[in-house]
Amino acid sequence: MASSSTPSVRDHASGRLKRAASTLAEDTQSLVSEIKKAFTMVKNIAVDLEREKESTKVKELETLAVQLSESCDNCIRHASAIHTVGNEYQPTSELTDFKKLLDEQFMKLKAMPSQNDRLIRQFQEAVWNVHHKGQPMPGEEEEDIVMTSTQSNLLNVKCPLSGKMITDLAEPVRSMDCKHIYEKEAVIAYLPRNGNKKQCCIAGCPKFLQAHRLVCDPFLLTEIDELRSMNQQTEQAQNVEDFTGLDDED
Template identity: 25%
Template structure:
């Protein structure tokens, strides 16, 4: 009985340590968010693309830390559950058991899997969207020709217009279901009004098939908002 009691205490101590590990996850998330903001600032200010590439490497390092931390937490949780389910006759070496489980998880890792990290994917998507809105070529980041720049500006101005208000957006949000963007206040009011009428809210973009929108489908379109800000500054400079 005494040995089993000690085992329970040891398991409890390990479980308590999980909260500290999970706090580290929040720090990693914050680091990735800050790195994304800095990268967007660099693109917006026309900095050397190499600097942005370096931040992409930083994001992959964060993704690796996040993956390793998640796997270690998972190894700890699995070990504790196993010990509780089948209590051994002697006090187990929990660290050794956790290390064995963790090592098994690590052997399945690949560098390619890091690029599937949610925040890394968001990082790439926001950079791609911002470059597109600013008329920066996606495949080659060399300076675009004057004709290409004119076309990009014309397309961007069209993209800046809310399909509801027909005015340039200030706080754009994107519909995760179809990718269309709207002014936040306008689309939220439209959805609320339709729901109060017991009706589905259709995407107001002409030709869109999404017929049942909810506010949960909306996410801030950071890249578009930055592109709008750049366009405004450029317009003020030319005046």
């Protein structure tokens, strides 16, 4: 009797941990959003001060912007670490050192490319463009501007099953194994109901998909928001170019 109840108890504990981790990760999203709002406000104030040629105050705000971007990065990493540990943890008869598990996962995430550089780049570009719009920043060539402004950590921009842009997905999920992004409803329908795995739909990807390893991790929503923002900026720039082209024709 005891042996048959043990798996049930473990499953219950694992389920509770997953739900708690998911809740904590979701709560962090609102904090990240507030930090980004503060960052945007600091950036806008710096632009105004740059117009007034208050360079010392602009430098002070840049220091604050760096601190905010680092805080944002760390919040996302901690949330992602909690989310990953919650999803991957399997209870055993031994006591678990959750702090160690979280610290290890956090350090793995810290070794990954940071979003911090992109935020600081946005700040510096906004300030630079006040008096030097259209000119490369010091130490950069025109190609560097294109590369920096269009880079993204996302491996695919469309769900290979639904064909929708990931910026339009109501419930995006990402494979914990290959990091490709899918629309949740489409990928769940694609996977076998018996829980077996199926190969990723991205051409050339050797990894397999499993329902329990498809998650909406904290990084994903932030990265999609950033891609959406980059797309809007690109569209605005193209509209300006088109408008200028019409003027030239006249």
